[in-house]
Amino acid sequence: MRMVFFCFHLLLLIVNTVSTNPSAFTNHLILESPNEKQRAFSKGHPLKIGIINIPPYVLVQYDAGGNISYVEGFVPEIISWMAEKYDFTFEYVEPPDGAFGAFINGSWNGLIGMVVRGEIAIVATALSVTYPRSLVVDYTYAFSDDPISLLIPFPQLDSTISGIIKPFQYEVWIGIFLCLLIASVVIWLISRAQWRINRQSFHGQTGCFPHFWFLFRVVTNPSDVITFTFATRIVVASWLLMGTVFVNCYTSSLLSYLMAPTFLPLISTVQDLADSHDIQITTLKHSSVDSALLAATTGSFAKLGASLRAHPENLLSILENIEDIVFHQRKAFSYQETSLKQTIYDDFRTHKQCRLSIAKEPLFPDQIAFALAKSSPLTKAFNYEVTWLRQLGLLNHWINSYLPRPYRCSAPLSSFRPKPNERLTLNYLSSAFLLYGVGISVSVLAFVLELIFSWWKRRVIKVTPFNNQRRRLRAEWN
Numbered sequence: 001m002r003m004v005f006f007c008f009h010l011l012l013l014i015v016n017t018v019s020t021n022p023s024a025f026t027n028h029l030i031l032e033s034p035n036e037k038q039r040a041f042s043k044g045h046p047l048k049i050g051i052i053n054i055p056p057y058v059l060v061q062y063d064a065g066g067n068i069s070y071v072e073g074f075v076p077e078i079i080s081w082m083a084e085k086y087d088f089t090f091e092y093v094e095p096p097d098g099a100f101g102a103f104i105n106g107s108w109n110g111l112i113g114m115v116v117r118g119e120i121a122i123v124a125t126a127l128s129v130t131y132p133r134s135l136v137v138d139y140t141y142a143f144s145d146d147p148i149s150l151l152i153p154f155p156q157l158d159s160t161i162s163g164i165i166k167p168f169q170y171e172v173w174i175g176i177f178l179c180l181l182i183a184s185v186v187i188w189l190i191s192r193a194q195w196r197i198n199r200q201s202f203h204g205q206t207g208c209f210p211h212f213w214f215l216f217r218v219v220t221n222p223s224d225v226i227t228f229t230f231a232t233r234i235v236v237a238s239w240l241l242m243g244t245v246f247v248n249c250y251t252s253s254l255l256s257y258l259m260a261p262t263f264l265p266l267i268s269t270v271q272d273l274a275d276s277h278d279i280q281i282t283t284l285k286h287s288s289v290d291s292a293l294l295a296a297t298t299g300s301f302a303k304l305g306a307s308l309r310a311h312p313e314n315l316l317s318i319l320e321n322i323e324d325i326v327f328h329q330r331k332a333f334s335y336q337e338t339s340l341k342q343t344i345y346d347d348f349r350t351h352k353q354c355r356l357s358i359a360k361e362p363l364f365p366d367q368i369a370f371a372l373a374k375s376s377p378l379t380k381a382f383n384y385e386v387t388w389l390r391q392l393g394l395l396n397h398w399i400n401s402y403l404p405r406p407y408r409c410s411a412p413l414s415s416f417r418p419k420p421n422e423r424l425t426l427n428y429l430s431s432a433f434l435l436y437g438v439g440i441s442v443s444v445l446a447f448v449l450e451l452i453f454s455w456w457k458r459r460v461i462k463v464t465p466f467n468n469q470r471r472r473l474r475a476e477w478n
Helices: 002-020 022-029 034-041 074-086 110-116 170-197 208-218 230-259 270-275 288-295 299-310 322-328 337-351 379-392 394-402 430-477
Strands: 047-050 059-062 068-072 090-093 137-139 148-153 280-284 331-336 356-358 371-373
Touching: 047 110, 074 379, 074 394, 110 137, 110 371, 148 322, 148 337, 170 208, 170 230, 270 299, 280 288, 280 299, 288 299, 322 331, 322 337, 322 356, 331 337, 337 356, 379 394
Parallel strands: 047 090, 280 331
Antiparallel strands: 059 068, 137 371, 148 331, 148 356
């Protein structure tokens, strides 16, 4: 009954609205009549559209003279759709300075400046929606929600130099050492007691360290033998049973760790980048990113803005060799995530390896829209078509058609595993060689100390009789 009443009440409201103001309801359904939208495009000359080459939004190809020969991408797909529907011609134009648009020295540069001066009718590229720009141009409805993300060098392989201790947490290692120490003390106490009770029948060592050393090496060499009593055999048996469990667990865990390495990203969050002393942020000059960072006064953005002021070379004038800058100079480049995915794919096709990645946390959310002159008659038509294309699903279809297909670098880091039957490399076993090196070094050090102690002992032995003789002669003289 409530649903019926609600529908009836809504119907009365619509009828009342149409009867009092017939155009109000119509204007909510369509922005303008088809004829009015058609007249907005009928100017008799090509529509000048400002673009910047930002794959996969806009991909520009040039002829031998450096002029635009062909343009594709999912933004030109929208333009082509509207040109066919409203029967207008258009011409693509690039800004002379290659900028999107910023207010510099009292005037707007880039594409925004061209719109303000009437040199182009619309900006159709990966243009971010910002408040300062909205004061001088009209934005359409956003056709893409594309966050500003960070392009970083590909995560580094976790070092296996400490692989021998990775299978167990430090609490387990402490527990094993305490059990070893307790067992050796118990055996030592039992041996001492047995030796005191019956010295003639007891054979073996009674020191604490020999028993500790025996329990330590018996785990890897079960054939080792030491003289025991019945009580000490029980302690050793319990230690061996526990050691068997730990050895098997350690072996399987160590193999899994070595053959399934993890990749550690250089940075994961914006705070990581702000606190990093190794990775610096770099971005396009006069973009929405540098405006936000340089204007920030607190938090992570303020730190990143201070980094840009301290290193003005990180404010790039043009988007060239971004891949090499990020990879070789170890920078974090901020840009639309969709464009960064295309950059990573192009770099992979060139170098046949994963050199770049995207940080887990984006810098900030961003929306991409068309920009037109204030009160432009084309704004309503573009708003209508963007909304309509979203509802039809064509907009998502075009976007996905230009995005790279899944490939190795786009797979999750957890899927980067060795191939079946892959042999263990030196990198995997570096911790074992490190342990060997430490053992050799400690052995050499112990040998040197033994030589020093032996030399000192011989010197004391030689000097002592001489001193005794001097004292005896002095006593006889007196």
